[in-house]
Amino acid sequence: MNRGYGVLLACFLLTVSNVTEAKPTASRPNIVIIYSDDHSEHAISAYGSRINQTPHIDRLAQDGVRFTNSFVCNSICGPSRATLLTGLHSHANGAVSNRARFRDELPTFAKSLQTSGYDTAMIGKWHLPSLPNGFDYWAIKRGTYYNPDFETSRGLESSTGHVTDVITHRSLDWIKNRVNPDHPFLVWISHSAVHRTWEPAIRHLDRYSGIDVPEPTTLFDNYSGRNPGAITAQMRISGDLFPAYDLKLPITGEGFLDRNAQNQLGRMNSEQRFAWNAAFRSRNNAFAESNLSGDALTRWKYQRYIKNYLRCVDGIDESVARVRDFLKAYQLDDNTIVIYTSDQGFFLGEHGWYDKRWMYEPSLRTPLIIDWPGVTDPGATRDKLVQNMDLAPTILEMAGVTPSYPMHGRSLVPMLRGDSPKDWRDAIYYHYQMQEPADRASHLVAKHYGIRTERYKLIYFYEHDFWELYDLKKDYLEMNNLYGQLGYEDLVGRLTGRLSALRNTFEDRTGVSF
Numbered sequence: 001m002n003r004g005y006g007v008l009l010a011c012f013l014l015t016v017s018n019v020t021e022a023k024p025t026a027s028r029p030n031i032v033i034i035y036s037d038d039h040s041e042h043a044i045s046a047y048g049s050r051i052n053q054t055p056h057i058d059r060l061a062q063d064g065v066r067f068t069n070s071f072v073c074n075s076i077c078g079p080s081r082a083t084l085l086t087g088l089h090s091h092a093n094g095a096v097s098n099r100a101r102f103r104d105e106l107p108t109f110a111k112s113l114q115t116s117g118y119d120t121a122m123i124g125k126w127h128l129p130s131l132p133n134g135f136d137y138w139a140i141k142r143g144t145y146y147n148p149d150f151e152t153s154r155g156l157e158s159s160t161g162h163v164t165d166v167i168t169h170r171s172l173d174w175i176k177n178r179v180n181p182d183h184p185f186l187v188w189i190s191h192s193a194v195h196r197t198w199e200p201a202i203r204h205l206d207r208y209s210g211i212d213v214p215e216p217t218t219l220f221d222n223y224s225g226r227n228p229g230a231i232t233a234q235m236r237i238s239g240d241l242f243p244a245y246d247l248k249l250p251i252t253g254e255g256f257l258d259r260n261a262q263n264q265l266g267r268m269n270s271e272q273r274f275a276w277n278a279a280f281r282s283r284n285n286a287f288a289e290s291n292l293s294g295d296a297l298t299r300w301k302y303q304r305y306i307k308n309y310l311r312c313v314d315g316i317d318e319s320v321a322r323v324r325d326f327l328k329a330y331q332l333d334d335n336t337i338v339i340y341t342s343d344q345g346f347f348l349g350e351h352g353w354y355d356k357r358w359m360y361e362p363s364l365r366t367p368l369i370i371d372w373p374g375v376t377d378p379g380a381t382r383d384k385l386v387q388n389m390d391l392a393p394t395i396l397e398m399a400g401v402t403p404s405y406p407m408h409g410r411s412l413v414p415m416l417r418g419d420s421p422k423d424w425r426d427a428i429y430y431h432y433q434m435q436e437p438a439d440r441a442s443h444l445v446a447k448h449y450g451i452r453t454e455r456y457k458l459i460y461f462y463e464h465d466f467w468e469l470y471d472l473k474k475d476y477l478e479m480n481n482l483y484g485q486l487g488y489e490d491l492v493g494r495l496t497g498r499l500s501a502l503r504n505t506f507e508d509r510t511g512v513s514f
Contacts, residue, residue, distance in 0.1 A: 027335075028117075028118075028184040028399055028400050029184065029335050029336060029337050029372070029398060029399070030184050030185050030186070030332060030335060030336040030337065031184075031185075031186040031187075031336070031337045031339070031395060031398060031399065032186075032187055032189065032323060032327070032336055032337065032338050032339065033186070033187070033188045033189065033190075033339045033341070033395075034189050034191070034319065034320055034323060034338065034339065034340045034341075035084075035124075035188060035189060035190045035191060035341060035342065035343065036191045036193065036194060036316050036340075036341075036342040036343075037077065037125060037191055037192050037193060037194060037195040037342065037343055038194050038195050038196070038342065038343070038344065038345075038346040038356060039194055039313065039316065039342035039345075039346065039366075039367060040342075040345045040346040040347075040348050040362060040365075041345060041365050041366070041367050042345075042348050042350075042362065043194075043309070043310060043313050043348060044057055044058075044367055045057075045058050046058040046061040046062075046066060046369070047066075047068075047367060050214050051213050051214055051306065051310065051348070052310045052313060052314075054313065054317040055317065056317045056318065056320040056321035056324070057316075057317055057320050057340060057367075057369065059321075059324075060320060060324070060338060060340055060369050060371055061369045061379070062378060062379050063371045063376075063378050063379075064338070064369055064370050064371025064372065064376045064378070064380075065369070065370050065371075065372075065376045065377070065380045065381065065382055065415070065416055066368075066369050066380070066381050066382075067368040067369070067370075067381070067382050067384075067386050067412075068381050068382065068383050069365075069383055069384065069385050069386065069454075070341070070365065070366050070367065070368035070386050070387070070388075071364050071365055071366065071385065071386070071387050071388075071428050071430070071452065072343070072344045072345070072363075072364060072366050072387065072388045072430075073089050073090060073387055073388060073389050073408075073428075073429070073430060073431070074089070074090045074096070074430065074431060074432055074433075075344040075345065075356045075357050075358065075359070075363040075364060075430075075432060076097065076098060076344065076356065076357055076432065076434050077098060077125075077127045077195075077343055077344075078095050078097070078098040078099075078100075078102070078127045078128055079095045079096060079097065079098070079100075080343035080344050080388060081095075081126070081127055081128055081190075081343060082094070082095035082102050082128060083095075083388050083389050084343075084388055084391055084392065085108040085109060085110060085134075085392065086106050086107070086108055086392060086407070087109070087389050087390070087391070087392030087393050087407030087408060087409040088106070088389060088407060088408050088409075089389060089408050089429070089431065089506050089508065090431060090433075091431065091506070091507075091508045091509070091510045092408065092506070092507070092508075093106055094106075095128065096431075096433050096434075096510060097433060097434040098127065098434065101129060102128045102129055102130055104128075104130040104133055107403075107404070107405045108133070108134050108392070109134075109391075109392040109395045109396055110122070110132075110133070110134030110135055110186070110188075111133065111134035112134075112396055112401050112403065112404075113134070113186050113395070113396070113399055113401060114134050114135070114136065116399065116400075116401045117183060117184070118183065118184050118185060118186050118399060119136050119178050119179075119180055119183045119184070119185040119186075120134060120135045120136050120137075120185070120186050120187075121135055121136060121137040121138065121171070121174045121185070121186070121187045121188065122135045122137075122138045122139075122140075122187075122188045122190060123137075123138070123139045123150075123167055123170050123171045123174065123187065123188070123189060123190065124139075124140075124141050124167040124171075124188075124189060124190030124191055124192060125140075125141050125190045125191065125192040125195075126138075126140040126141075126190065135188075137152075137153075137174055138152065138153070139151070139152045139157070139170055140152075141163065141167065141190075141192055142156070143163075143267060144163070144197075144199065144263075144264040144267055145162060145163045145192075145193070145197075145199035145264070146161075146162060146163070146199065146264070146267050146268045146272055147159060147160050147161065147267050147268065147269065147272075148163050148166065148267075150170070160269070162200075162201035162202070162315065163191075163192055163193065164191055164192075164193045164201065164312070164315040164316060164318075164319055165201065165315070165319075167189060167190070167191055167192070167319075168189065168319040168322050168323065171187055171189040171323070172322070172323065172326045174187060175187060175326070175330075175332075176330065184399070186395070186399070189319075189323065191316060191319065193312045193313075193315055193316055194309055194312035194313050194316060194346075196246065196354075196355075197245055197246055197261070197264065198246070198305070198308035198309050198311075198312050199264065199308070199312070200308055200311030200312050200314070200315065201311075201315050202272060202275045202276070202279075204311040204312075204314050204315060205275070205276070205279035205280075205311065206279065207307070207310070207311050207314060208307040208310060208311065209283075209307075212303060213302075213303060213306045213307060213310070215299065215302060215349060216348065216349045216350045217477065218349075218350050218351050218352070218477055218479065219237070219298070219299075219302060219349045219350075219352055220295065220298070220352060221351040221352050221479070223351070225468075225480065225481035226468065226481060227446055227448075227459075227461040227464050227466040227468060228446075228464050228466065229444065229445060229446030229461060229463070229464060230351075232444060233353070233443065233444050233445050233446075234442055234443050234444050235347070235353045235354055235355040235357075235443055235445070236352050236353060237298055237301050237302050237305060237349055237352055237353065237354060238297075238298040238301065238352060240354075241301055241305060241354065242258070242261075243258075244258045244261035244262075245258065245260055245261040246305065247301060247304050247305065248280050248284070248304065248308065249284055249287070250284060251265075287300065298352075302349050305349075305354060306348060306349065309348065320340060323338070324338065333373065334373050334374070335373065336373070337370065337371065337372045337373075337398055338370070338371045339368075339369070339370050339391070339395075340367065340368070340369040340370075341366060341367055341368045341369070341388070341391070342366045342367055343366070343388075344356050344363055344364075344366050345361075345362050345363045345364060345365045345366050346362065346363060347362045347363060348362065350362045350477075355443060357432055357434065357443060357445040358432070358445060358448075359430050359432065359448060359449075359450050359452075359457070359459050360478050361472075361476070361478060364430065364452070366388065368386065370412070370416060372398070372416055375416055375417060376416050376417075377418060380418070382412075382415045384415060384420070384421075384424050384425075385424070385425055385426070385427070385428050385452070385453075385454065386412060386415075387409065387428055388409075389407065389408045389409030390409040390410055390411070390412050391409065391412075392407055392409055393407050393409050393410060393411040394409075394411045394412040394413055394416075396411070397411040397413045398413060408506055410424075410425075426453060426454065427451050427452065427453045427498055427502065428451070428452050429449070429450075429451060429499075429502040429503070429506060429508075430449060430450050430451075430452065431448075431449035431508060431510070431511060432445065432447060432448055432449070433447040433449075433510060433511055434447075446461045446463045446464055447461070447462060447463050447511060448460060448461040448462065448463075449462070449499075449503070449508075449511055450499065451495055451498055451499040451502060452472075453495075453498075455471065455472055455473050456469065456470065456471060456472065456491065456495060457469070457470045457472060457478070458483075458492070458495040458496065458499060460499070460514055462511055462512035462514070463512075467483040467484075467492075468481045468483055469481060469482040469483040469488060469491070469492060469495070470482065496514070500514075
């Protein structure tokens with residue numbers, strides 16, 4: 001534990017019982033966090049998607065505020081959830097990777113709201129090594145897309161249906177059947193869609209059939225000028241999607257991931273399995289007969305991947321509608337804040353990739369839409385640089401709770417009220433350091449940290465001692481690494497200085513210093 005956050009923890013433990021409220025309980029808003037997994041901005045029409053429509057998420061944006069420059073601190077599942085809970089960068093909350101120890105003893109927004117009189121619940125994907133703390137009720141999804149089990153304090157509970165539908169139903173059921181209906185509540189609806197392996201609901205299996213989803217212009221990127229890890233990272237559409245596990249091709253029975261695919265299909269009941277096979281059988285037969293290779297095969301893989309991804313997005317979009325319709329039906333909509341966001345962005349074929357992890361824009365960006373009835377201006381946008389670490393202090397201020405501990409994030413409430421803080425950050429800090437296990441080399445994304453301003457991005461891949469610099473105004477696709485080119489020496493010096501200052505500000509001693 002570093003010294004600064006040892007002091008933070010000590011202060012919290014001394015003061016947690018004296019959390020102050022800015023509002024009487026009766027007027028405090030309910031808060032619903034709809035949290036998707038790996039949902040790229042590029043698959044939301046409110047953010048300008050070229051490949052799909054998300055009418056219900058769009059309607060939320062029309063009613064609330066959409067943040068146009070929303071980023072994560074570490075683009076990987078567990079660490080993003082730890083940052084959401086604590087308002088701290090990964091090195092401070094301990095969850096620097098999916099396998100690192102989360103410092104569960106730290107304060108979180110859930111613990112503070114629970115202490116101040118809120119009923120709290122977390123339902124769905126958890127992805128942290130400790131059990132949920134600070135939630136009156138929790139149900140952790142175990143299993144895959146179909147008929148998952150849920151771990152609860154009462155034991156393991158089974159379910160029937162598609163995971164997005166089941167998580168939504170359980171969440172609304174908790175709201176409806178709370179023991180103390182007069183208390184304000186917070187529920188974190190934590191979806192596991194649209195995470196790999198992209199298994200859509202039966203009702204969506206025929207969506208996008210017969211059309212070609214537009215390809216990203218960088219689908220066949222050759223990684224010229226990029227760090228050495230870019231060309232070797234195992235997340236290529238062309239070569240790293242597994243036939244049965246990812247692409248829904250027939251199972252051969254060979255290999256770990258083929259067996260995993262068999263297990264996933266094995267969770268389906270006979271009716272679900274029949275519909276699934278009926279949807280893919282003719283398409284798979286046509287693929288087998290086509291005997292594709294080279295770029296044509298990559299294009300086929302992209303279409304198979306992206307259509308299943310978008311079908312899963314459709315389920316999430318419908319979930320947003322179900323939640324909002326429920327709130328209206330139970331006359332909760334006027335006093336309930338709805339937040340839509342994702343744990344990180346995702347590559348939808350950009351640079352030839354799927355997955356996340358990199359500090360490049362597709363995985364660094366994450367959607368953030370907030371509707372606060374009576375407070376937010378309908379259809380408003382905010383362009384300041386915000387990060388997922390800002391949500392914890394925002395939620396606390398929304399609830400009228402004064403934090404008794406320092407956080408790296410800052411409350412977005414002034415922006416939600418229409419103000420534009422003059423002293424807001426002009427740069428964000430990012431650090432990825434996932435360590436893959438020795439017995440399963442996968443993804444292989446080089447550890448790196450960096451800084452992003454409104455225009456420029458500087459990244460240091462310390463495993464390779466390699467730098468990248470991008471002018472996002474001229475090169476939004478990040479294809480031209482300017483580092484080391486003539487004329488950029490002063491800019492590099494300024495950005496390097498800012499990067500060093502941010503590492504010091506956040507007391508990040510992890511990784512390799514430059």
